[in-house]
C-alpha cells in the first residue's frame with residue numbers, strides 16, 4: 001500500500017514525448033570530426049596505393065617498356081642489373097635477399113621479444129615493469145638510421161671477428177640489426193596481449209597449485225597465442241619494409257644466394273637506393289614502382305592477417321572481460 | 322485450565338511455523354533442506370582453524386583477530402556486508418593473499434593442525450589440498466577436458482587413460498558429466514554460466530582437495546543454477562570440507578551447517594546455522610540477517 005502512496009505523491013517532471021529528440025551540438029561536432037579524420041586517413045592510404053600502382057602500370061600496358069622488361073621476365077630471369085648497356089631486371093635476387101634478412105631478423109627478434117614480454121608481464125615486479133615498458137616503447141621509435149649506423153660500424157666488425165666471413169656487410173648483419181629494430185614492436189604487442197588476459201585465469205591456475213611459471217606457460221601464453229601470432233606477423237611486415245638499416249648493413253649486392261653471410265640486397269633497399277637516380281617513366285622507374293606495389297601488397301596482407309588474429313583473441317576472451 | 326492454554330499456544334506455534342512470517346522465534350522464513358541424517362560422518366573433526374588472525378593491506382587492516390574452527394564434512398558459511406573481509410579471510414586459507422603486494426599477516430591459519438604460513442610450507446602442495454572456486458566462473462580458454470585435466474597434469478599424470486578416468490570422475494562429482502560428455506573436447510567457454518561454474522568445481526575436484534573454498538560461487542548465476550550448485554555442495558560435503566562466502570543469507574541458511582558473521586574485519590558471531598538464523602547472540606547479527614543494514 002505505501003508504495004502506491006509514494007508513487008502518487010512524488011513530484012515528477014512532466015514526461016517529454018519520446019520523439020522530442022534533443023539536438024546535442026558538441027556530440028554532433030565530435031562525431032563529424034572523428035568521421036572526417038578517419039575518412040581522410042583511409043582515403044590517403046588508398047590514394048598512395050593508387051599512385052604507386054599507376055606508376056607501375058606501364059609494365060603491363062606500355063609496348064616500349066615491355067621491350068625491356070615484362071611481368072614474366074621479372075620473375076623468370078635471374079639478374080638485377082638495371083644500369084648498363086643491356087639492363088637486366090629480375091626481382092628474384094631481391095626477393096631472396098628480403099627473405100634472408102627478414103628470416104634472420106625474425107629468428108633473432110621473436111625469442112628475445114616474446115621472452116622479454118613474458119618476463120615483464122608475468123614475473124617482473126611492478127617497479128621493473130613500469131620502467132621496462134616505456135623504455136622499450138621508446139626504443140620502438142628509435143631512428144633506424146642510427147641502428148643502421150651501429151650495425152655498419154660496430155656489429156659488422158664484431159660479427160666478422162666471430163664468424164670470420166669474407167663480406168663484412170651481409171644478410172646476417174642486416175638481419176640482426178633489423179631484428180633489433182622490430183624487437184620493441186613485437187615486444188609491445190605481445191606484452192599487451194599477455195596483460196589483456198584476465199587475472200581470473202592466473203588466479204584459477206595458481207589456486208590449482210600451479211607455479212607462476214606453469215601458469216604463464218600453460219594458461220597465459222596459450223590464451224594470448226593469437227596476439228603473439230599477430231605480433232610476429234606485424235614484425236615480419238616491419239622487417240620486410242625496413243629500408244635504412246638494410247641499405248647500410250647488408251652490403252647491397254643483388255646476388256642469388258641463400259647463404260646468410262653473403263652480401264645481399266632487399267626489395268625495400270633497392271627502391272631506397274635507386275629511386276633517386278632513375279629517369280622518370282623509363283623501364284627502371286616502372287619496375288621500382290612495381291616492387292613498391294609488391295611491398296605494399298605483402299605488408300597489407302600481413303597487417304590484415306595480424307588484425308584477424310587480434311580479433312580472434314578479443315572474440316575468444318570477450319565473455320570474460 | 323493452565324494445561325489447555327499451554328497446549329493451545331503450542332499448537333499456535335506449530336501453525337505459525339507452517340504459515341510463515343509471523344513466527345516469533347525465527348528471523349528468516351527459510352525451509353532448511355538438509356535432513357540431519359544425510360549420510361555424512363557424525364564425527365566431524367576440525368579441519369581448518371584460524372587463531373588470532375589479523376591481516377593488513379598496506380596500512381589498511383582488513384581482518385582483526387579472527388579465531389574460528391571449521392569442521393570436516395561440513396559446510397561453513399561466511400556472511401557479512403560487502404568489504405567486511407570475507408574474501409580476504411577465505412583467501413588466507415590457501416594463501417592466495419600472498420599474490421598481493423604489501424600484505425601483512427599475524428596469527429595462525431591451521432590445516433589439520435599445521436600452520437599453513439609456516440616457514441617450510443610448500444604453497445603449491447597447500448593449494449592442491451585446499452581448492453578454490455571463484456565468484457565469476459573462470460574456466461580456462463581450453464576444452465572442457467583440458468580444464469579438468471589441468472591439475473592432474475600439473476602433478477605429473479601423463480597416461481591418457483588415467484587422465485580420462487580422473488576427468489570423468491571429477492565431472493561426475495560435479496554433477497556435470499551427463500551434460501558435457503559429448504562436448505568434452507569443445508571449448509569450455511561455450512558452456513552456460515552455471516555449467517561453467519560446475520566445471521570450475523570439477524576442475525578443483527580433479528586435484529582431490531580436502532577442502533573447497535567457494536567465494537560467492539553463485540552470485541553470477543541464475544536461481545536454477547544456484548540451486549544445482551547448492552545441491553552439489555551438500556553432496557560434496559559428505560566427502561570434503563566446504564567453506565562458502567556468500568552475501569545471500571537465504572543461501573547460507575539453506576546450505577550451511579555453521580555460519581560466521583563478519584563486520585568490518587571482525588568475526589562478530591560464529592555458531593550453528595540454526596542458532597545464527599534463529600537466535601543470534603549479537604544484536605548486530607540480528608540486524609544484518611533481518612536486513613536492517615548491509
Ligand SMILES: Nc1ncnc2c1ncn2[C@@H]1O[C@H](COP(=O)(O)OP(=O)(O)O)[C@@H](O)[C@H]1O
Pocket residue numbers: 378381383401402403404405406407408409410421
Ligand atoms: N588487494 C587489495 N588491496 C587493498 N585492499 C583490499 C584488497 N582486497 C580487499 N581489500 C580491502 O579489504 C577489505 C575487505 O575486502 P574483502 O575481503 O574483499 O571483502 P568482502 O569479500 O567481504 O566483500 C575491503 O575494505 C577492501 O577494500
Ligand SMILES: [Mg+2]
Pocket residue numbers: 407408409536
Ligand atoms: Mg568478496
